[in-house]
Amino acid sequence: MPNDYSDDRLRLVARLYYRDGLGQSEVARFARVSQAKVSRLLALARERGIVRITVADYEPRRRDLEDQLQSRLGLKPAVVIKAGDHPDAADLRRAVGHFGAAVMDSLIQPRDVVALAGGRTIHELVHHLPQAGNKTLTVVQAMGSVDSSVNAFDAQEVGRVMAQRLGGIFLALNTPAFIPEKRTRDALLELEQVRGVHENLDRANVAVVGMGTLQNSVFVERRVLDEAMVRELERAGAVGEVCGRFIDANGNECATAWRDRVISVQVLQLRKIPQVIGVVSGRDRSAAILAAIKGHLIKSLIIDEGGASALLAAASLAGTPTPRITRKMK
């Protein structure tokens, strides 16, 4: 009679607690055990399905906006996450991460080779992936590290987590993202290790990438990109950045010095990957997203409500979006 985990006992405890509204201490007296044990018995009862808690479905997506994105921009799938209009970017990312994760999980097949970029929203997304993954992925880091201060948003960290969560191995790109000298960069690209990664990027059938603008790019933020380079990119028509590749409104990589100093998945490689998922939160990326779509860099999009509206509005303004003109004018 000591350790008695019979269903009958669990039912008694569960009933007293959930149905009759007794506190755990009261139940404990009833069943002649400690309150701690009651807590454990209740956990067990939930596990065994003796207690079942059902929650009416919450619809986390805006199917209406998704349909518009799909029909007007050809994104398949387009996933729009409800997020109220939180003024705070962190909240936005949290929402996209929380609800986007399940979708992303479903988009990745058990044996896929996944090219993965970094970024805060992607980080959030990856950290909401299920723990129990039993896939056998090959997760490949799609871009070098932005700087030496390792942080949780880097592709390296994020990739490690994804491989661990969904199951599979992680191939790291152990180089900086930006190398001041082209020669050095090219030398690095020749390294066996690096070439192996690139080969796997060629094999990738899924990619998950973020999207930056010229202004809020990680490279600017972390001072890798200086004023002069930004101006050069502007002159070359850059409206956004994907995996360290700056693109113009047509989605072609801008021919600047930067192009030869980056170590990351190439635009051409990206175009060949059948399922490229853009992950975005916030309203200020519309131009970059439109360019990426136009250049066939991304095929799908996971985005928040506000970002989706902004994107649709921007797409309406011009078949060919040219927001950069207004900026150049200043």
Next chain:
Amino acid sequence: MPNDYSDDRLRLVARLYYRDGLGQSEVARFARVSQAKVSRLLALARERGIVRITVADYEPRRRDLEDQLQSRLGLKPAVVIKAGDHPDAADLRRAVGHFGAAVMDSLIQPRDVVALAGGRTIHELVHHLPQAGNKTLTVVQAMGSVDSSVNAFDAQEVGRVMAQRLGGIFLALNTPAFIPEKRTRDALLELEQVRGVHENLDRANVAVVGMGTLQNSVFVERRVLDEAMVRELERAGAVGEVCGRFIDANGNECATAWRDRVISVQVLQLRKIPQVIGVVSGRDRSAAILAAIKGHLIKSLIIDEGGASALLAAASLAGTPTPRITRKMK
């Protein structure tokens, strides 16, 4: 947008909490409210049925023992409450009270006149009756107060609670249970107030009574019954007590001085009531219960598992139970 109690919002909060396992504080950040509000929203969600918690049925009764009691002793209904074999009488009463209450509620019709005794188990039972009663009962106190120290087990208190819980009025018997002088007792019985109560006891169609033995009777416990009187009752063959009436093994009231000094429902009155429910916890009342059954004082029984087994064992020993003989021998 402030007070937004939309189902959608509740669903979101409920999902994050119950399905996704976030803490209330995390949900609070997500929904941009305080943790306190999340707690309130969750309560509302449960109320509205957005969250549904179901517990596999726990069977609190021993139908097998009930069947035996019914077929062998004619109790209808017999209700046997599971209680493990808690060595502690208080736990026993709690179990009987908790699970017996629903049965008792179902046995009492909306417009019944209920004669009600006191006692610890009955007290426990009554305090587990539903709060929301909408009946129009007449609850009548079946026995005077044992002594002046009012306590929660007295018929007076218990009756008040029952009337309040199930709905209806309570008729109190504002006299002591025991009056040393017969003359005084009889004078009291003549009082308008007291006669009114007795008339209602005549009208009663349900009674709820406890059952005492000679040894553990409340009257002994509270020193109302002295040594000499106990011996006199023993000589008269008393094996138990119901509502202050001491009965012999055949269920007839013992003809002693005590009989004329008690103010309570009479044995004859009790016999006439179609539904008399005995409420008992513990293994030591078998003789009293058998006598009460034999004398047609009780028609139904609510009892714990252990008490039921003891009762069945005692009933097997003798068609006419005569446990008192062994005692008299000493």
Next chain:
DNA sequence: AACCATGCCGAATGATTATTCAGACGATCG
């Protein structure tokens, strides 16, 4: 406008629940 009644809010607080910890017990193995 001034006033009250009402309802909602979150900070603080009180109450409850989950987890940690150290000890007890029992099984398994050398």
Next chain:
DNA sequence: CGATCGTCTGAATAATCATTCGGCATGGTT
């Protein structure tokens, strides 16, 4: 037989949740 796990327990404690409370806003009333 110990020794050594592993498991289970309740007391203590940490973490979490529910409620109280005062403030603020709204809307109706004088």
